[in-house]
Amino acid sequence: MGAHEDSVASISASVRQFHEKKIPFRIYHGSTNSTRPAAFQRDKMVDTSNLTRVLKVDTVSKIALVEPNVPMDRFVEATLQHGLLPPVVMEFPGITTGGGFAGTSGESSSFKHGFFDRTTNSIEMVLANGEVVTASEKENTDLFHGAAGSFGTLGVLTLLEIRLIEAKKYVELTYHPVKSFAESVKKTHEATEDASNDYVDGILFGPRSGTVITGRLANALPPKPNLQRFTQSTDPWFYLHAKTILAKSPSTPFIEHVPLTDYLFRYDRGAFWTGTYAFKYFKVPFNRITRWALDHFMHTRIMYHALHASGMSKQYIIQDLAIPASHAQEFIEYVDETFGFYPLWLCPLRHDGKVSMAHPVSAGKEGSTTEGEEDLLNVGVWGPGSTSRSAFIAANRQLEAKVHQLGGVKWLYAQAFYSEDEFWDIYDRKGYEALREKYHATALPSIFDKVCVDLSKEGNGKGEKRSIRARLRSFALTTWPLSGVYGVYKAVAGDDYLLAK
Incomplete structure (x- = not known):
């Protein structure tokens, strides 16, 4: 613990200096799995990037002491050495424990264990x-x-103390075909009611085609198992594999076994299916050979680096929306009619009624039921948006309004387009500001400042004086294929993509 205490003492001293000078600061972690644009000024940040240690795994109490910048793959690796596993493991290996707690994260085990912060x-x-x-x-x-x-x-x-559960070697997956939005919501709910299931999520490939996938931890394999992996360059991307299974078995469930870590990070290669947009952008054929050849670039750590460097997060709708289960079908129908892109991800979430910034009491105006303990269904809406900035913002604001109307809540890792009044109509401003006052945090940027796009600055660049370098960079980031090439270059170079130059 000595190295940890030294790091905390250094951070404390740095924070105290900012506090005494009344200078706002931001917290620099070294990486991010947020899709919001970010840049840190070196003289206005507190560097926590060295908090990357798993300090203790207690096999008796089944808890782990872990620093906030430990990514999930390293955390899982450390706990598996003791036969244990975090109850909720975010699907991207680069997501950190601190990011999961402070940034809201859930996964296919969250119907049973809740959001990641609920395991802390x-x-x-x-x-x-x-x-x-x-x-x-x-x-x-x-x-x-x-x-x-x-x-x-x-x-x-x-530092976080996180609960652990017993690990097993495999996950037995069952793919349940569904042929409508109503059936997908119903089947997902039925799967969460089955206590033998450890994991539940779903993929919709279209209005009449999808699969709900249930998983059970297992140590033993059947005599003739269907064994499948997803982490090696020659393995299929998970969503493509699920689509293939659905084509082969469109009416009956299909069972296979997957090694545990392959299951936990099954969506890493291709970042679910958003990696397909990179192939479309560069006009590269999308097939098994090209996926193998470009596998290095199709892991989420590289993809996030390229996404931020290229500025292309401003052209893609990447939103996770948690909707009360009773309104989930209506929301999916709305997404189908409004956006029309597929696949969509379904992930059921346990809602325990406790309120925090991660779990607001929704202010939905039309029949919201989230003030109780109704479970939620997360719908992952990830696809291309308009190249017109005004149309892009309008589409996102319309999506946010629909979520609010249905009593749902969006995950704030993504860009948010609320006005300040709209934002605080959803979240508890009075309670939040009281906490900031009590714990001396009023000089820090507020959560609204951090997560919401400043709408007042959109489209108001006339007359703004910019350097030649800034204008060239703006041109590059808005011109095909320069923005994509620049993003790939920065990802390959490995330069820090969050610190301002």
């Missing part, structure tokens, strides 16, 4: 005045719940 027993934070505190259900409880989903706007997260 306690946290250590450096408050915005430099004080180091612990928060849990028994100590600084308001901070513990308030920090979940707060995106570092209440202080600097430095």
